[in-house]
Amino acid sequence: MSDTMISREIRLAARPNGMPTASDFELASVELPAPGDGELLVQNTWMSVDPYMRARMMDRKSYLPPFQIGKALEGHAVGKVLSSNHPDFTKNDLVLSMNGWREAFISDGTGLQKLETYGLPEQAFLGVAGMPGLTAYAGLLRVGQPKEGETVFVSGGAGAVGSIVCQIAKIKGCRVVASAGSDDKCAWLKSLGVDEVINYKNHADQSALMAALKAAAPEGVDVYFENVGGDHLVAALEAMNLFGRIVVCGLISGYNDAAPKPGPWNLFNVIGKRLRMEGLLVSDHQDMLGDFVGDLAAWVPAGKIKWQETVEDGIENAPTAFLKLFSGGNTGKMLVKLG
Ligand SMILES: NC(=O)c1ccc[n+]([C@@H]2O[C@H](COP(=O)([O-])OP(=O)(O)OC[C@H]3O[C@@H](n4cnc5c(N)ncnc54)[C@H](OP(=O)(O)O)[C@@H]3O)[C@@H](O)[C@H]2O)c1
The missing domain is CATH 3.90.180.10 (Medium-chain alcohol dehydrogenases, catalytic domain)
Structure with missing residues (x-):
């Protein structure tokens, strides 16, 4: 050899x-x-x-x-x-x-x-048991701080991070609204127990996405888990409830922009609604690894995380x-x- x-x-x-x-x-x-x-x-x-x-x-x-x-x-x-x-x-x-x-x-x-x-x-x-899973766990629970009965909106809902956020939010007793880019992805999210799904590609302009989110979350959004940015952030800012939390995990819709795009026109909602908007970096939350692994060890065999x-x-x-x-x-x- x-x-x-x-x-x-x-x-x-x-x-x-x-x-x-x-x-x-x-x-x-x-x-x-x-x-x-x-x-x-x-x-x-x-x-x-x-x-x-x-x-x-x-x-x-x-x-x-x-x-x-x-x-x-x-x-x-x-x-x-x-x-x-x-x-x-x-x-x-x-x-x-x-x-x-x-x-x-x-x-x-x-x-x-x-x-x-x-x-x-x-x-x-x-x-699920690696970096994307910990991102979902720490981002939702530590930064988003959802309470039972609150509404959580997750963009990029059918991705590695988003799909775990949706399921942890359900485990914590929240109402979950998620967006994704195809009917198949939305059907999978429904099968995971997500309450309302939005195929954002069927709501191509900003006002259509805003209307779709308002219809899916008539009681408003308490925690927005942001994976996408752009029109999704604009729609979420409109739908947020007072003292809502926006977990800025990713802004993938802008990662390939050759030139910068203008920010959301309705950022003033952060003031009027006293929102907390916080960036998330998974590497800051390694101390949650033990809790994450322990919870996963219970949730996976119970069929609560897929x-x-x-x-x-x-x-x-x-x-x-x-x-x-x-x-x-x-x-x-x-x-x-x-x-
Ligand atoms: N801050 C951190 O520490 C941290 C750690 C991990 C990940 N992240 C961020 O979390 C997000 C999700 O990461 P992931 O690894 O789980 O990836 P992922 O969601 O598994 O894959 C990316 C998905 O983004 C969606 N997407 C792509 N371009 C889009 C656009 N222009 N508008 C709307 N949706 C678009 C696509 O789904 P659709 O079919 O639904 O469009 C695609 O499947 C990313 O923004 C990533 O940068 C952050």
């Missing part, structure tokens, strides 16, 4: 201007040596594509550094240890890393987390998977199966 291994990876070929295209990505191969002393070789089995990666493709200051042109992209991945000279890892261990967008890698163990799956499929740790995955096969299809996030091509968590 050869001591080296070929790993394919996806690199950033160019910084996208507007919606990324296939030519912004490049498939390349690297030869990995055998792991040295204190090192291990990991073969990725699943990788995640996430909307936040779009911001890292820009050369601008943010909470994470920009991706570098000509270098492999990064993101969460689950992998299996193929061989190890590291005291903390042995062959066949499962690990969670930020070394996605590649088939395999050599590591000295920095940033690797050994994965105990507790009977869940390993890729669940990229979705999830879907949309899967692309092979590293060469990772850019396709990523682009699907912006066209609504995923229901639930968008994943790439490797290996």
